[in-house]
Amino acid sequence: MTAPGLLIGAARSGSGKTTLALGLMRALARRGLRVSAVKCGPDYIDPAFHAAATGRDSLNLDSWAMPAGMIAQLAGQAGEGADLIIAEGAMGLFDGAPGGAAGIGASADIAALLGWPVLLAHDVSGQAQSAAAVIRGLATHDPRLSVAGVVANRVGSDRHRRLVAEGVAGLGLPLLGALPRNDRLKLPERHLGLVQAGETAELDARLDALADFVEAHVDVAAVARAAKAIRPEFGPAAALRPPAQRIAVARDDAFSFFYPHLARGWRAAGAELVFFSPLADEAPPEDCDLCWLPGGYPELHAGRLSQARNFLDGLREFARTRPVHGECGGYMVLGRVLIDAAGEGRHMAGLLDLETSFASRKLHLGYRTARLAADHCLGHRGDTLRGHEFHYATIIREAGDPFALARDAYTEAEVPAGLRQGHVSGSFFHVIG
Template identity: 75%
Template sequence: MTTPGLLIGAARSGSGKTTIALGLMRALARRGMRVSAVKCGPDYIDPAFHAAATGRESLNLDSWAMEPALIAELAAGAGQGADIIIAEGAMGLFDGAPGGAAGVGASADIAALLGWPVLLAHDVSGQAQTGAAVIRGLAAYDSRLTTAGVILNRVGSERHRRLVTLGLEGTSLRILGSLPRNDEVGLPERHLGLVQAGETSDLELRLEALADFVEAHADVPAIVAGARAAPAPPQAQAQITRPPAQRIAVARDDAFSFFYPHLARAWRAAGVEIVPFSPLEDQSPPLDCDLCWLPGGYPELHAGRLAQARNFIDGLRAFAERRPIHGECGGYMTLGRALIDAQGVAHEMAGLLDLETSFAKRKLHLGYRTAKLLEDHALGKANDMLRGHEFHYASILKETGEPFVLARDAYSETDAPAGLRNGRVSGSFFHFIG
């Protein structure tokens, strides 16, 4: 792969990675560069913002769920027809979990595997010389990595900037940007992260403002110069994601949007036809499809509207009489009998699984998961192992029936039943990555 890349990493979530990544992507795109974007880790929301900023589809790279050859293949595909690849890290640069396929799932793994330098974004609010100490530590922690430079974020004053910069004297670390505190620049958020790109009505204005902000306070040409091309990928056959069916009806709208781009690409490359439909528009899955896939998303925010979408609900029930249906997370909740919203109001769902969930009783469930199929399924054969993650706030009030998988988190050696399977219908809170 010859396309140069750069990974934006930080000490923790909330350091400004997304602000810098989107501002830089849009700034480069409007300079005429062909920018390709990548998100590290299992994040469904940020890639849609990347696509809006660059005009090109983004994708996820995950060293916990993906083998090195697959990561290299996906990165090479992202670089085709691009002048630069900007990768946005997740959480802290070195945060991850044990037992991964190619690493611990940390953004640092991706930078190391692909030879991309790291552009450190550090929030210096509440710090001065200590900020420099943290930056030094991040840069020196992993010998596999090189640091392209540092962007200071939320700088309070010129004196504040000088104090941090003095702490970096005598090192090779270059300050490539100093972003002042600015509460006017940013994107709206909610419980699972940013409000989705498709729901942000003034997104273009916000992206332009982010680009202006980065252009004004960072050395964009120097940042571009710090990108590097990855070495030749490992000579290994990338694991091909086996398509679950030939013609797949996929729910796609604001309630069901958590669908990984790399899976869609792999399925299409294998000759699969993906047929989108919108439950919020009361559309039913076409009965001539071989499988109906209900991704995760925000059904809890649209429960009343979904309950009234009788064509959708009746269409799901009719589909289940002929072909398989699988639901992930929000899709799983929709296949149940009832979904209780944040106000405590119960809404009737499809009733295809003996499941009741509540968003009124919220508890964060987050982390990587391995799952073993208990029976043959569209996703594999009985006893096949799947890799993925779980990320939701909904609570289970009732879950009765045959389990879909035996699952464990990355820090456990104990399998536990997860999800449900009832005839042709299956689902769980588990998001499949590969």
């Protein structure tokens, strides 16, 4: 039996899920509980905050990209040595995309698959009794789900709280908290979400302030009691095999978007991960078999990266004899030029015939299925990978053989994605499973 869990969901993004989740995680950890965290969907940034709040790695669960067995296995891993699992949902509770592996990628899928009750975080600004109508819809929309209670967010006054509480009581649901409006507790944001945990000033103090806020306005003990243990596993869990035995992985503020579940899975299969920092002008270690450049924010550090001679020369030397693969930000660094937000072109590794621009921005977002165009360290030609794309960069030039043929969740049409040249490959596609 693993630790009991519950999932924090909402009607939409911006309802206060992250505030409530981080406050609960830190508050419960301060009470001496071993709290484990989970993030629904393809998000790199929130899990780093979860880890800071709990002291444990936070794993991603995604019903679009992961089969049910893998979800159950990762949830079981999250519960090992823990007293409680808190899962933070993504977007609205039922939002997703068609054609998923175990669902549509919605947070509701995760709660239903694992038997976790849902704690609704509902933004009541601009509402009073009408909040109950929306909550009723969320609570009854999917019969697979059990709603444990409601935490109202952005409550304007005691009178406002009473009106909301009366409506929720009429639904037979407990109002487990009412968070007043407090913009001072907002975490800083940038174009892909929150500013990364490692870059957030006085992070521990901010997390303690969130915990104090939640402790003052939420029945934290009742929330913990509402959690339930996950259901048994759903058969075998298919995991992405390690792309090499000894893998050099770039990790710093420019290259931080690397899924913990991939790291765990590769290590469990016998691979070794060796981390290095391009921003510290470190080259990929010579004793590695493959170099992996994750996504992140290279555009914010393009000037430093263009001057990191040891890193760039070492990467070029590594690529002469061994595979190098870049995802999103890592892909841009493998190209010839990266144009930063100020419009200044910065020379990168030049290993792929690629020029990208952050001065000209356009959002690219969504789940992707990628079919390998040739044999690759990630699989054989024709093998299919599931993942997502999320970036604002635009492509100025992209010439050469494609890394994969990709399609989104809404069409069957495949288009070339990324590039491969010699031992080097990359694309804006982030693999999940």
